Amino acid sequence: MLTRRSFIGATGAAAGVATLGLPGIAFARANTDRRFVFIIQRGAADGLHIVAPTGDPAYAGLRGDFAEDLAQGAKLGSFFTLHPALAETAKLYAGKQALFVHAVASPYRDRSHFDGQNVLETGGSAAYRLRDGWMNRLLGLLPADEAKALALSTTVPMALRGSHEVTSYAQSQLPSATEDLMARVSALYASDQQLHGLWSAAMDTRMKAGDPMQAGGGQNGAAIGALAAKMLSDDGARIAMIETNGWDTHSGQRGRLNVQLRNLDQLLAALKSGLGADWGNTLVAVATEFGRTARPNGTGGTDHGQASAAMLLGGGVRGGAVIADWPGLSSGALYEGRDLKPTTDLDALIAGALAQHYSLEPRRVMATLFPESRGNAIGHPLIVS
Amino acid sequence: MLVSTIALNRFGLGARPADPPISDAKRWLLGQFDRFESRPQALAQVPSRTAVATELAEYIEEQRMFGQAGKRRLQQQPASMPTGAMPQQADEKQVDPVKRYLRQNIRQNYLVMSSARLEAALASDSPFVERLVHFWANHFAVSVDKLPVIGLAGLMEFEAIRPHVLGRFSDMLLAVEQHPAILVYLDQAQSIGPNSRAGQFAAMRGGKARGLNENLAREIMELHTLGVRTGYSQADVTEFARALTGWTVGGIGRGPAARLLGNAPAGSFQFADFLHEPGDRTIMGKRYRDAGENQARAVLMDLAASPATARHLATKLARHFAGDEPPSALVDRLSKAYLASNGDLTTVYRALIDAPEPWATQPLKFKTPWEWSVSALRAVGSRDVPAQAAAGLMKQLGQPTWQPGSPAGWDDISASWAAPEALVLRVEAAQRIADRAGSGVDARALAEKLYPGSLSEATRTAIARAESPAEGLALLLVSPEFVRR
Numbered sequence: 001m002l003t004r005r006s007f008i009g010a011t012g013a014a015a016g017v018a019t020l021g022l023p024g025i026a027f028a029r030a031n032t033d034r035r036f037v038f039i040i041q042r043g044a045a046d047g048l049h050i051v052a053p054t055g056d057p058a059y060a061g062l063r064g065d066f067a068e069d070l071a072q073g074a075k076l077g078s079f080f081t082l083h084p085a086l087a088e089t090a091k092l093y094a095g096k097q098a099l100f101v102h103a104v105a106s107p108y109r110d111r112s113h114f115d116g117q118n119v120l121e122t123g124g125s126a127a128y129r130l131r132d133g134w135m136n137r138l139l140g141l142l143p144a145d146e147a148k149a150l151a152l153s154t155t156v157p158m159a160l161r162g163s164h165e166v167t168s169y170a171q172s173q174l175p176s177a178t179e180d181l182m183a184r185v186s187a188l189y190a191s192d193q194q195l196h197g198l199w200s201a202a203m204d205t206r207m208k209a210g211d212p213m214q215a216g217g218g219q220n221g222a223a224i225g226a227l228a229a230k231m232l233s234d235d236g237a238r239i240a241m242i243e244t245n246g247w248d249t250h251s252g253q254r255g256r257l258n259v260q261l262r263n264l265d266q267l268l269a270a271l272k273s274g275l276g277a278d279w280g281n282t283l284v285a286v287a288t289e290f291g292r293t294a295r296p297n298g299t300g301g302t303d304h305g306q307a308s309a310a311m312l313l314g315g316g317v318r319g320g321a322v323i324a325d326w327p328g329l330s331s332g333a334l335y336e337g338r339d340l341k342p343t344t345d346l347d348a349l350i351a352g353a354l355a356q357h358y359s360l361e362p363r364r365v366m367a368t369l370f371p372e373s374r375g376n377a378i379g380h381p382l383i384v385s
Numbered sequence: 386m387l388v389s390t391i392a393l394n395r396f397g398l399g400a401r402p403a404d405p406p407i408s409d410a411k412r413w414l415l416g417q418f419d420r421f422e423s424r425p426q427a428l429a430q431v432p433s434r435t436a437v438a439t440e441l442a443e444y445i446e447e448q449r450m451f452g453q454a455g456k457r458r459l460q461q462q463p464a465s466m467p468t469g470a471m472p473q474q475a476d477e478k479q480v481d482p483v484k485r486y487l488r489q490n491i492r493q494n495y496l497v498m499s500s501a502r503l504e505a506a507l508a509s510d511s512p513f514v515e516r517l518v519h520f521w522a523n524h525f526a527v528s529v530d531k532l533p534v535i536g537l538a539g540l541m542e543f544e545a546i547r548p549h550v551l552g553r554f555s556d557m558l559l560a561v562e563q564h565p566a567i568l569v570y571l572d573q574a575q576s577i578g579p580n581s582r583a584g585q586f587a588a589m590r591g592g593k594a595r596g597l598n599e600n601l602a603r604e605i606m607e608l609h610t611l612g613v614r615t616g617y618s619q620a621d622v623t624e625f626a627r628a629l630t631g632w633t634v635g636g637i638g639r640g641p642a643a644r645l646l647g648n649a650p651a652g653s654f655q656f657a658d659f660l661h662e663p664g665d666r667t668i669m670g671k672r673y674r675d676a677g678e679n680q681a682r683a684v685l686m687d688l689a690a691s692p693a694t695a696r697h698l699a700t701k702l703a704r705h706f707a708g709d710e711p712p713s714a715l716v717d718r719l720s721k722a723y724l725a726s727n728g729d730l731t732t733v734y735r736a737l738i739d740a741p742e743p744w745a746t747q748p749l750k751f752k753t754p755w756e757w758s759v760s761a762l763r764a765v766g767s768r769d770v771p772a773q774a775a776a777g778l779m780k781q782l783g784q785p786t787w788q789p790g791s792p793a794g795w796d797d798i799s800a801s802w803a804a805p806e807a808l809v810l811r812v813e814a815a816q817r818i819a820d821r822a823g824s825g826v827d828a829r830a831l832a833e834k835l836y837p838g839s840l841s842e843a844t845r846t847a848i849a850r851a852e853s854p855a856e857g858l859a860l861l862l863v864s865p866e867f868v869r870r
Binding site: 187 | 804808827829847852860
């Protein structure tokens with residue numbers, strides 16, 4: 001039986017060592033091959049559908065038919081189940097190279113994507129308080145060899161903006177507009193007679209031509225992962241940020257997340273295989289601005305919520321576990337009666353993981369990356385020393 | 386829409402986030418007549434006409450030399466190369482490197498100029514007059530699918546349209562018809578009077594029949610002044626074409642004419658007496674004495690003063706500012722203003738601003754790709770766009786700058802632009818523009834600023850619910866408000 005306020009380690013080992021200090025922080029490694037990749041899930045990814053708490057007694061009743069998707073997923077211990085579209089990620093977990101952290105959230109407690117992403121990326125305690133991003137400030141803590149950062153997008157995203165130099169790269173032939181944007185344009189034009197007619201005709205044509213906006217087989221994700229690996233190899237960048245869109249699943253969540261997660265899974269797999277031996281020195285963090293409502297809405301989706309799930313992956317990650325101070329899904333346990341309650345501080349997780357990955361002093365990392373936070377970096381071992 | 390929103394978007398090129406609010410819309414528009422710069426900073430880097438025309442002349446010379454060097458190729462190449470299309474891609478490997486180099490230069494001139502045009506539009510504090518520049522450039526359309534026009538099209542807008550956009554129509558008309566871009570595009574540069582000295586000489590030699598070309602004369606009457614089916618006859622066109630003989634361009638002509646012009650500066654307007662058809666001409670019942678260059682000039686002045694021209698121009702202006710079906714009351718009003726002022730364009734614009742029809746609060750026009758792109762880039766505060774990217778954007782959206790493909794110019798009605806696939810392309814472009822703008826632009830605040838008091842609930846909600854700042858911005862840029870004006 002699981003109790004609140006206890007770490008759940010799927011391997012059983014993690015819970016016991018939660019308070020252990022961090023080994024090896026005194027000596028910076030001479031190794032300059034360490035890499036860090038931050039994958040942002042823009043749009044608020046539903047952590048409850050990605051790392052599903054299938055062992056929570058309220059889960060099945062709360063989630064309804066959403067639970068069916070998880071039936072085939074990989075078991076992460078007795079409590080959590082990984083969405084089956086994350087097949088490659090499940091292999092990483094089995095190989096102890098993937099770690100999931102649940103009921104995690106940034107300090108932001110409202111429900112606007114814009115503001116939430118600003119908090120997530122700046123590392124401030126509220127939106128628009130800081131003018132640079134935590135990834136950029138991280139560069140100031142690293143030796144010059146490792147402080148080479150790249151954004152895989154046309155512009156430098158907020159998390160990487162600041163006084164340290166950052167490059168950006170996007171293939172000249174940009175992918176066509178995302179399926180998500182297309183769907184929103186459909187809704188936007190619904191009440192405009194002329195535009196609705198034109199838009200519907202265009203969508204019909206595309207459907208007939210068999211040209212879906214987004215590949216369902218994860219090809220987009222694989223291509224981005226391979227590109228990122230290439231940019232991170234040899235003399236390239238050591239730090240990269242990858243933006244993923246399409247997580248705002250207000251409707252049709254089961255199908256959409258299936259595609260989203262397959263893309264993410266292929267991205268991670270391609271990143272690993274592309275990096276080859278360098279995967280051993282790589283830390284990948286996956287996070288979103290906030291989670292979604294615990295209960296599905298009336299349109300087969302979920303609405304904006306609070307806590308979600310984050311991932312740490314890489315050859316050096318102390319994986320094969322799910323870390324959570326599990327708040328529970330009973331109606332009394334939900335935040336404002338609707339959302340998964342945040343119990344782990346995303347800032348502390350990121351600071352802790354980076355301090356361990358780069359062998360930096362955790363306090364300094366926390367103060368630099370998240371200067372407004374009063375918490376401490378997570379000291380629980382996240383990275384194999 | 387508030388009147389200020391109408392002034393900014395329907396009359397202007399779209400609001401910019403940093404612009405101060407407009408308290409008096411009409412005064413803001415009228416004030417632009419004093420503020421407008423005919424030669425703004427954005428055009429400072431544009432190459433000179435001599436430089437462009439000299440490169441073109443070298444290209445044509447290289448073409449000729451290369452043609453003579455290889456008889457087989459000469460037979461394959463159409464003799465009318467200077468006015469023909471770009472050489473075939475398949476020939477690329479065989480093309481001589483000098484020629485390829487020159488062609489790249491010519492192409493580069495186009496990129497510099499089309500990018501300068503966009504930059505001027507983004508930077509302008511007199512966007513209503515800037516819009517009128519684009520309007521008149523399209524009225525006097527040339528198209529860069531003819532090679533010699535590639536480097537000259539922009540120059541025509543900068544040299545013949547901009548300086549006269551607030552002046553008299555007749556001055557603009559004359560400047561355009563004497564510009565090398567139009568003289569080459571509409572084949573006037575090679576037109577030879579059959580009884581001119583050059584014509585007689587050619588006839589004696591029994592060489593290739595070269596003679597009168599009516600193209601420019603016809604398009605002046607049909608497109609630039611009177612308008613189609615307004616009472617002129619084929620005989621009038623032919624007579625006008627005869628009067629126009631001798632109007633040509635220095636340095637880039639071909640054949641005996643070019644040699645006879647001697648050292649005329651490349652790209653300069655030249656009157657070549659030896660090409661001019663001697664004799665008086667009768668056009669639309671009026672007799673024009675043979676006065677050399679001034680014969681055609683006198684015809685142009687009469688055409689500019691014609692009530693048919695007034696009506697033609699008034700109709701096009703009314704369509705541009707008051708809807709695809711131009712209101713007849715507005716056409717009458719503009720036409721009267723034109724005639725009463727002897728074609729003073731500023732007087733016509735004042736009449737437009739004073740008329741009620743262009744101030745209708747509902748959107749009247751679906752933006753063309755050019756209008757949409759300029760307004761989108763202005764909305765995100767963009768000041769410059771890489772030349773290649775700008776050219777690519779316009780091409781993708783179906784309106785490559787100065788390439789309407791015909792002297793009639795781009796259509797100015799919704800039906801030509803509001804098409805299913807065009808809308809999808811616009812959404813894709815919006816996403817790119819929004820991605821480029823980055824998360825520094827808050828679409829929620831921008832939307833309220835661009836459409837104060839008139840933002841639809843659907844657009845507001847769509848932006849607020851967007852999953853990222855960039856997506857919110859993209860949605861604003863393709864919103865029903867934004868794709869129309």
